[in-house]
Amino acid sequence: MEERDHRQLGKELDLFSFSELVGPGLPLWTPKGTILRQEIDKFIWQLREERGYQRVTIPHITKKDLYETSGHWEKFSEELFKIVSREGREYALKPMNCPHHTQIFDRKPHSYREMPQRYAETTMVYRDEQSGELGGLTRVLSITQDDAHVFCRHSQVKEEFLKIWDIVDLFYKTFGFKLRVRLSFRDPAAPEKYLGTSEIWDKAEGELRAMAEERGADFFEGPGEAALYGPKLDFMGSNAAGREWQVATIQLDMNIPERFDLVCTNEKGERERIVMIHAAIAGSLERCAAVLIEHYGGAFPxxxxxxxxxxxxxxxxxxxxxxxxxxxxxxxxxxxxxxxxxxxxxxxxxxxxxxxxxxxxxxxxxxxxxxxxxxxxxxxxxxxxxxxxxxxxxxxxxxxxxx
Ligand SMILES: [Zn+2]
Missing domain, CATH: 3.40.50.800 (Anticodon-binding domain)
Known part of the structure; x- marks a missing residue:
């Protein structure tokens, strides 16, 4: 098993390294490792571009205000890297990209005709993990997400989910992975834990189940595995040797659009609350690279x-x-x-x-x-x-x- 460990192979093949001066959990990618990352990213982008995604770019820090509105300042506080400017203003390094992306969507009003808006960006996020937990590429402080957010109407959720699901299937099929999907739903014993009404949840969960059935996917239900703000599809990939990894995720979010008051103007000229879909195909490029290094034992196609x-x-x-x-x-x-x-x-x-x-x-x-x-x-x-x-x-x- 040891020869397939990505840490060992990464060193032998000169793909990435760590430096005492830079710190644990902060991988440094060599020229060769950077090509590997770029090839993974290029492939995902190609699949996205064919489905109407547009690239966006955001800064890696933000004023505290953004995360106060999103709720991350409170809920995510321990994992946030906080920065104070010389004038005493509080900033944070981004632990996720969604709040920034809402501000791109919200730069101007949107008519229903312009919906959905699909933004994609491959960019690093930073999370303060305890250094004892760090090792190799699977737990890092700087995580490169192949992140995408779809801002859409409730009526468009199914179509957008299916499009992303196609990307997930095409991407992992290329490596010969078999996929299983977990429908991550509410904990039926604690419905009060979740944001949004029970009707919306029932509808959303029902739609995800119907989608999985229609596609003939290999799926199972995971009660209690949902995010607080909405149900998810979590994909598990396995290779011929039977090893399984958690790979992609597609999440429905009814909370962030509420917090940021995101709307479109509908056919009747009224303000209509929209929803957001978070979608990562590789999840993180670090983890995806680790999985592929081990899957191929370093002998890449x-x-x-x-x-x-x-x-x-x-x-x-x-x-x-x-x-x-x-x-x-x-x-x-x-x-x-x-x-x-x-x-x-x-x-x-x-x-x-x-x-x-x-x-x-x-x-x-x-x-x-x-x-x-x-x-x-x-x-x-x-x-x-x-x-x-x-x-x-x-x-x-x-x-x-x-x-
Ligand atoms: Zn997101």
Whole structure:
């Protein structure tokens, strides 16, 4: 099991590190680790953009007033990193993005015709955890959320949930994960704990149940697992080895729109209270990266690999040709690395294998003469291709996210 631990693999593959000076729970992402994060994020964004999401950007701090209105200043107080300016004004580092996003929605009045508004942002939030609880990427103080908020009418909730559910399915299917979903509902024994009327809750829970049935999803109910402000869909992903992780979540929120008085103007020209949907697909990029590092044991599929192809010249006299090939692959958008150290050929190949690169190509006299490039994968399978066929093969594999 130990060799699959993301902390160990992250170090071996040079994906992230920690510094005593920066502090525990604050991962520092290396160039390779940053590519991994970006690929995950790019994929989620692509799925969102196809469904009408728009990117927004917010600052990482806010005046205390925002969280007094949202209720976080009181309820979240222990986990809030608080800041006092030199003029004595109180600020906080954001522990979540929803309150900021409400202010983007509320910058102007919205007609029902403009609903829903779908905002997405991948950004860090900060939560003060006890340092004893910190370790690896699964518990951190700086969490990168792939966060989205949909501001919509009650009548649009089902359609918006289904759209997000599609994204969740497509995203996790790509890694070969099987999903189970928990319908996180109220605790029937303590209905007074929750915000909003019983009728609204009954309706919302009924809708989520109907959706799960309609989709033929593998679901179960989790009474008492709801958020205070609304029911949730919580997704659990499992891989072929049977390991299970909590992955995505979609939450209905009837409380924040109330607190911030968020409305749209309906068909009759009246103010209509809207609802909000919170949706994270990866959840946090740190946790998602940890899950994927362990799932693949560090041997990522081509599209996700920080380094995709290694080019290994047999000796000095093959260096120029190798460099040219390396440049051509880079221009084609393929993350190629040149292994031109003074090591023996055997050592260079061993290094590439240890770094778990998906492919490598050894360049010697024969390859330069024939123009045929021997592309070898991790399983030791080799095919010979000319440069155009090579670029076409790798580009297709990247685009289609072949596992
Ligand atoms: Zn949110």
């Amino acid at each position: 081509l599209w996700l690999s920080p380094e995709q192809v290694a080019i290994i010249p047999v000796s000095e006299k093959h260096a120029d040709y190798s460099k040219e090939l390396h440049e051509k692959l880079k221009i084609a958008g393929i993350r190629s690395v040149l292994q031109d150290e003074n090591d023996s050929l055997g050592k260079k190949i061993r290094n590439v294998k240890q770094a778990k690169l998906p492919y490598f190509i050894v360049i010697g006299d024969k390859e330069i003469e024939s123009g045929k490039l021997p592309l070898e994968n991790r399983a030791g399978e080799k095919i010979e291709l000319d440069i155009d066929a090579l670029v076409a093969k790798l580009s297709t594999e990247i685009k289609e996210k072949v596992i």
